[in-house]
Amino acid sequence: MPEHHVLLFCVSFCVFQALHQLYYDPNIENKNLAQKWLMQAQISPQAWQFCWALLSPDKVPEIQYFGASALHTKISRYWGDIPAEQYDTLKTQLFSQIALFASGSKIVLTRLCVALASLALNMMPEAWPGAVSEMVRMFQEEGGGVDGRARCLALLELLTVLPEEFQTSRLPQYRKGQVRGALGREWAAVYPLLQQLLRQPDSPALVKARVLKCLSSWVLLDVPLSESEGLLEAGFAALSDPELFDTAVEAIVNAISQPDSQRYVNTLLKLVPQVLQLQEQLREAVQNGDMETSHGICRIAVSLGENHSRTLLEQVEHWQSFLALVNMIMFCTGIPGHYPVNETTSSLTLTFWYTLQDDIMSFEAEKQAVYLQVYRPVYFQLVDVLLHKAQFPTDEEYASWSSDEKEQFRIYRVDISDTLMYVYEMLGAELLSNLYDKLGRLLTNAEQPTSWQHTEALLYGFQSIAETIDVNYSDVIPGLIGLIPRININNVQLADTVMFTIGALAEWLADHPVMLSSVLPLVLQALGNPDLSVSSVSTLKKICRECKYDLPPYATNIVAVSQEVLIKQIHKTSQCMWLMQALGFLLSALPVEDILRNLHSLITPYIQQLEKLAEETPNPSNKLAIIHILGLLSNLFTTLDITKQEDESGESVPPVKSTVPQTGPNPVVVVLQQVFALIQTVLSKWLNDSQVVEAVCAIFEKSVKTLLHDFAPMVSQLSEMLGQMYSTIPQASALDLTRQVIHSIVIHSSFHKIITALPASLFHCLMHCYKLFKHCFCLSCIHNPHFVSFS
Numbered sequence: 001m002p003e004h005h006v007l008l009f010c011v012s013f014c015v016f017q018a019l020h021q022l023y024y025d026p027n028i029e030n031k032n033l034a035q036k037w038l039m040q041a042q043i044s045p046q047a048w049q050f051c052w053a054l055l056s057p058d059k060v061p062e063i064q065y066f067g068a069s070a071l072h073t074k075i076s077r078y079w080g081d082i083p084a085e086q087y088d089t090l091k092t093q094l095f096s097q098i099a100l101f102a103s104g105s106k107i108v109l110t111r112l113c114v115a116l117a118s119l120a121l122n123m124m125p126e127a128w129p130g131a132v133s134e135m136v137r138m139f140q141e142e143g144g145g146v147d148g149r150a151r152c153l154a155l156l157e158l159l160t161v162l163p164e165e166f167q168t169s170r171l172p173q174y175r176k177g178q179v180r181g182a183l184g185r186e187w188a189a190v191y192p193l194l195q196q197l198l199r200q201p202d203s204p205a206l207v208k209a210r211v212l213k214c215l216s217s218w219v220l221l222d223v224p225l226s227e228s229e230g231l232l233e234a235g236f237a238a239l240s241d242p243e244l245f246d247t248a249v250e251a252i253v254n255a256i257s258q259p260d261s262q263r264y265v266n267t268l269l270k271l272v273p274q275v276l277q278l279q280e281q282l283r284e285a286v287q288n289g290d291m292e293t294s295h296g297i298c299r300i301a302v303s304l305g306e307n308h309s310r311t312l313l314e315q316v317e318h319w320q321s322f323l324a325l326v327n328m329i330m331f332c333t334g335i336p337g338h339y340p341v342n343e344t345t346s347s348l349t350l351t352f353w354y355t356l357q358d359d360i361m362s363f364e365a366e367k368q369a370v371y372l373q374v375y376r377p378v379y380f381q382l383v384d385v386l387l388h389k390a391q392f393p394t395d396e397e398y399a400s401w402s403s404d405e406k407e408q409f410r411i412y413r414v415d416i417s418d419t420l421m422y423v424y425e426m427l428g429a430e431l432l433s434n435l436y437d438k439l440g441r442l443l444t445n446a447e448q449p450t451s452w453q454h455t456e457a458l459l460y461g462f463q464s465i466a467e468t469i470d471v472n473y474s475d476v477i478p479g480l481i482g483l484i485p486r487i488n489i490n491n492v493q494l495a496d497t498v499m500f501t502i503g504a505l506a507e508w509l510a511d512h513p514v515m516l517s518s519v520l521p522l523v524l525q526a527l528g529n530p531d532l533s534v535s536s537v538s539t540l541k542k543i544c545r546e547c548k549y550d551l552p553p554y555a556t557n558i559v560a561v562s563q564e565v566l567i568k569q570i571h572k573t574s575q576c577m578w579l580m581q582a583l584g585f586l587l588s589a590l591p592v593e594d595i596l597r598n599l600h601s602l603i604t605p606y607i608q609q610l611e612k613l614a615e616e617t618p619n620p621s622n623k624l625a626i627i628h629i630l631g632l633l634s635n636l637f638t639t640l641d642i643t644k645q646e647d648e649s650g651e652s653v654p655p656v657k658s659t660v661p662q663t664g665p666n667p668v669v670v671v672l673q674q675v676f677a678l679i680q681t682v683l684s685k686w687l688n689d690s691q692v693v694e695a696v697c698a699i700f701e702k703s704v705k706t707l708l709h710d711f712a713p714m715v716s717q718l719s720e721m722l723g724q725m726y727s728t729i730p731q732a733s734a735l736d737l738t739r740q741v742i743h744s745i746v747i748h749s750s751f752h753k754i755i756t757a758l759p760a761s762l763f764h765c766l767m768h769c770y771k772l773f774k775h776c777f778c779l780s781c782i783h784n785p786h787f788v789s790f791s
Helices: 003-024 028-042 047-054 061-077 084-101 106-123 131-140 148-168 173-199 205-219 225-238 245-257 259-263 265-276 279-287 291-313 316-333 346-361 365-389 395-400 403-427 429-444 452-466 477-486 492-504 506-511 513-526 530-546 552-567 573-588 592-615 620-639 667-686 690-728 732-745 751-756 760-772 785-790
Strands: none
Touching (some): 003 028, 028 047, 028 061, 047 061, 061 084, 084 148, 106 148, 131 148, 131 173, 148 173, 173 205, 173 225, 205 245, 225 245, 245 259, 259 265, 259 291, 265 291, 265 316, 291 316, 291 346, 316 346, 346 365, 346 403, 365 403, 365 429, 365 452, 403 429, 452 492, 477 492, 477 513, 492 513, 492 530, 506 513, 513 530, 513 552, 530 573, 552 573, 573 592, 573 620, 592 620, 592 667, 620 667, 620 690, 667 690, 690 732
């Protein structure tokens, strides 16, 4: 036996063994080794020989599949290794193998088709002109003992994978352009075949499905929409056949969605009535609970409307048909049932409403006015539909939903909220008036019983708009604030939305502080309900931030309620931190003596607890408690700022909002000086724990950012502590804090006195900080003689 035959036999035998090990060996390590070896074999020079042997009819499909995959890998990735004189031989061999497998294993047939497609792409257009035409001709010729249907399906498989292989091919960019052009010209050979097979009365459903799949693949090559009209018409007809429905939807949507398709206005206009004819089928599907059919038809309608709204809007003589399409999409938006349990279609439509609004608002003023006259009523209807879709189901039904379904519904409501916010740009203040009138009628009509879901949805509409749109000049907000106390809050979801709505109106309340008394009691009451933790705490934080200069009359009550819920540990850690930030904002507007008094009552229990924890031997449970207390303090100091505030525009707070000038030591500094020794004690026991060290540094870092040069009295103590920390165990958080201290106090007049009085250990720390954070140090710091001496 010749030597190369022996080598081929050995390699083939090893491949068989490795494949057997990959598929049948229960040991995962052996499987991984086999897979690694096979991947190397696939790209080896011997692969050209053994791949044909693996395709032998007596081999199992798994081995045949590997042989076909090896062929594709060699052709697609190592094309340069193939001599030009072997192109035709390779092509002939692949045609023969595809013919053999036309009635065989489907997965092997597909891989062989992909290999031939890759060969064609590499040869087109010079070495294989008219490649697709030749493929069609080869498979239409009888012979080889393969029946006509199998040949037809094999040809359709080849034609389907050809554009797909082009999309993922590794062709150089200049070649991609050439090949795309050549494939585009070959559409003339593909179109008649597909049309004939679709229109042929005796074509089996399987063949028609493959035709539609092939169409889906080719339209991705930007085949002109006008050249696919006949096939699309047949695709619409196929929608009535349940076996063809999914593939027909995919083909139609892909064709409509191509960016280039907007150039073919006449074809688009022909498509509109075909889509509108699907309305009866859509209604029947909705009535029968056929979610798949309703989903597919809505995809088609939305694709046409979303991708071509401007083009269709501009065809003014066809405005009625486009309006009918818009109303069809409105039906899809308002499809009965609760998302995502009873329907999954309505979410598809939301982007369309953005697109349509953008297109309308982009027209010049005169044209825009005409379109608004037609479409403003449509968008008011859309608001009603969206708020209906945003309604919660009954309590019993909602309780039966899985956590995943509840989360999907929450996200869906967020999407609706974003859409409502966007729609406000078109409808303006009239939208708020519309919502207010409906809510007013709902809450004042004693004869008409209402569900909490309806009330909650209307409030949700207000919240969606107020969160992002400036409603300070709306004349309905006072009425809304007046209506909120009249709501019978007997449900967690309703209570949550009431809280979030109040929070969204915090800026308005800052301009209308007389209304605080109407809503603040509701917020404080909600603080005691753990189910309303996020909404109540975040709302109080917003109110304290925006309205702090109007809150002193309520401060005692707010602090007392907050302290009670903190002691009872009603809220999770993150909400406790938010609550401390809220209290920081609140206290900032009080006189210093009142701040100190409130701070004493607020943090004394935590200081006492921290003293006990500092005496205990370190363990995981007291570590969490220490980090929690330190977190509470740092979050309080983050927002407690008695210096004169400035708004975002840089203008100082108006006189009506200002308080009596603060005198005396800064309360944050007073507290820090009082607890400094305790913090050092804690640190001495936990210096090896990066999380505790980070929590300690956070207190000072956040205080420094808030206080700036007012922090100067603390610098000497803190610097000494930082030097000790760094000398013992260098920690990133200590370096970050050092940088922040230097950056903040360098502008202070006594900076040089402070910096020169610091111990040598700190300078070692600072020099390390300087090397790490050189860009953050200012010139006066860098030129300090101590810095120079240590460098």
